[in-house]
Amino acid sequence: MSTGTGFTYTLTRTLDAPADRVWQAWTTPDRYARWAYAAPGSVEMDVRPGGVWKATVVTPDGGEFPLTGSYLEVERNRLLVVGMDVPGKPAPQAMSVELAEDGTRTRIVVRQSCDTAEERDTAEQGSTMLLDSLTAFLAGDAAN
Template sequence: MSSTTYDYTLTRVLDAPVENVWAAWTQPEHYARWSGAVLPSISLDVRPGGAWRATMATPDGSEFPLTGTYGEVVENERLEVIMDLPGGESTVMAVGLTADNGKTRIVLSQTCATAEARDMSEQGSGMLLDGLSAYVPTIS
């Protein structure tokens, strides 16, 4: 087994306060609006060890379930989303938030087992951040 890992990090500055960005990640009614997840499939028990699940819808209309748990949870600062993978494996996506004069700097990072998994995850995370960037300014 190889010990090589494949990492990526994406950074954005979002035009919304950190509390709104946190709410978008942690409240099902907000999460559904930007993530591609379908209500009522979303369950987010946002605490260390808490379970989450969501059924994601793709642009072609197909749906696929995602499940996992949370690792570190620091309100308005850090969220570790542990995603279940086939074969009993898992991967951790870390989301860091920093308040910046009414805006939020978000840093999303993940370590993957293969270059292909990294490339797919990075593309998916970029799409998530695009949706999040468009949605969070609308939260009032």
């Protein structure tokens, strides 16, 4: 498992949703597809340590990119460490998603270390887009 060599980013947000709703958004295929730019029907998740996941991301210009990986750590409503398969790399890249509930709100922290500054910048940009979309998804409907 690759944790990178020191080119790290950390993104923190406070979401207007309890940790359980945030967790469900990250770990339920149909919910994840609705906010994570995934093609409908492309998301599969076996959310347990060692379980695998896959999704096909659709870019704004219509391009499709299949993603695969596994779950490294799973603590319901608290921590999700995801291994992402990266073409050309011998080991998956790890990304952590930490949740801390504060009443009806949740602080989310996304962390990832990469091998190069360019990889870090690209990953950070993608994660920022995901958090923006997640924030909008959670705000859109309390029944998400």
